[in-house]
Amino acid sequence: MDLATEQALRQQIFDALARIVAENGVVTREQLSAFSLGATTRRLIDQSRGIWNPRDMSATLAVVSSPDGPYADVEVEGGLFRYDYRAGSTGGDNTKLRAAYELQLPIILLLKIDNGVYVPIFPVYVVGDDLAARQFMLAVDENLRFLTAGGQHSIAERRYAERIARYRLHQAEFRGRVLRAYQTQCAVCSLRHGRLLDAAHIISDRAEGGEPVVPNGLSMCKIHHAAFDGNLLGISPDCTIHINNDLLHETDGPMLRHGLQEMHGQVLVLPVRRAERPDRERLAARWAEFE
Template identity: 60%
Template sequence: MDSEVELRLRELIFERLAELRSAHGVVTRNQWENLEIDGRPRRLIDRNRGIWNPRDLAATLSVVSNPAGPYSDSELTESLFAYDYRAGSVDGDNRKLRRACDLGLPIILLRTVRAGIFVPIFPVYVVADDLPNRRFMLALEQSLRFVTDPLHLDPIERAYALRAVKQRLHQPEFRGRVLLAYEQKCAVCSLRHGELLDAAHIIGDGKPDGIPIVPNGLSLCKIHHAAYDTNLLGVSPDYIVRINASLMEESDGPMLRHGLQEMDGRALSLPPRAADRPSQARLAKRFDDFLASSG
């Protein structure tokens, strides 16, 4: 396949994946194995291996990275993700990853969140082949393909790379894990339209203990996320929704009445798995801020 045609196919795949990620946060193996692209079914993942090299494509299409797996895939500096060679030969499945680098073709990084469930990160670029360490360097942002030395960034490049990694890797993975834990519904109002759901931090991103893990997250629709971030809505450590006293005294349209005021005193909808439930210690700390603002 001509590289320009192949690039267009990959762009069509990314468009479809963007729709799925927006709606669900994650993509299941069944979806990966038979996803309709431009009116035709297309496999986007290997059945048994972590690298998928379709016969009709010149380069690798997707790679799987499992944080709990046997490989030491990891973020490397602020700009790159290190992806280990497949065990065994330095060639084999690794050969088409080198072709992705040579041709500048973007690939998909699949981050495993549970067995058979992945958060897709795309487009990702293979920018270096680190043969001595048996790994490839993946750039999560297109512009990072063109820095002089991706392993040694200058201060401006490093600041940009930090933002890129946060936006391209951390945020989608956090959202995917949180929405999956809450079964794609708002923990306050139970809205199930995934496109309208966010993963809200209990302790804010960038603050001590504000790490992107499910117990520090809440699945919230956009109105309740905005209300939570501005302390118009709070969640007590015993999982009860509270609305800022100033809002409870207002008189406005149906959104205020039904969307916010009627949520006061409602029990939070919790994830089925106890390990995914919001940290009560974090909720208590955040609830203190809410109470202070409600004055």
């Protein structure tokens, strides 16, 4: 296919992926193996290798980064992600990933979080190709394409890049893991519409102990997330929900009554796996801010 057609197809894939991620936070290998695009399907992941190079495309479409894989893929300072060459020659599967760099075609970075489960980051751009180190450098956001590994960037540029990368990588993975742990429902009201769900931090990601890990997260609908962040809703260490006293006695419409006041005294919906349930020490620290 010609380059314009390929660019349009990639955008169509990204748009369809975005709808799935908005609802579920993650995508499965089964979905990626026969990804629905209207009346057709396309494979978005290789059967066994980390780099997926469709025959009818001029460049790589997707790469997998696995924490238990043989490669040292890692986020590096300045908002870039280092992706190792596939073992063997500098050619092979690496050739089409190099073509993505040369043609500046966007790709998908699939972060593996469990067997057959991925958080897709897209569009991602290859912005560097280090033959000596056998590594590609990926920019995880279109706005970071100006970055180069080891380049001379201002403090403001580096801070901007790191903020964008933190949101695109850490927050996306955090949301995917948290929504999956809570089976895509609000821990407060059990709402199951994924597009209305966030991954709320118990301890802020700007504070000590605020790592983007599931025990520091709660799946919350947007109104309960906002109430939690504003200390209008608190959660005690025993996972009981509490509503701010002034709000509890306020008179307003049905949203206040049913959405907040009636949640007072209820117990959180918790993940099935104990290891994914809210950390009691973090809850206690956050509860102290609410009391």
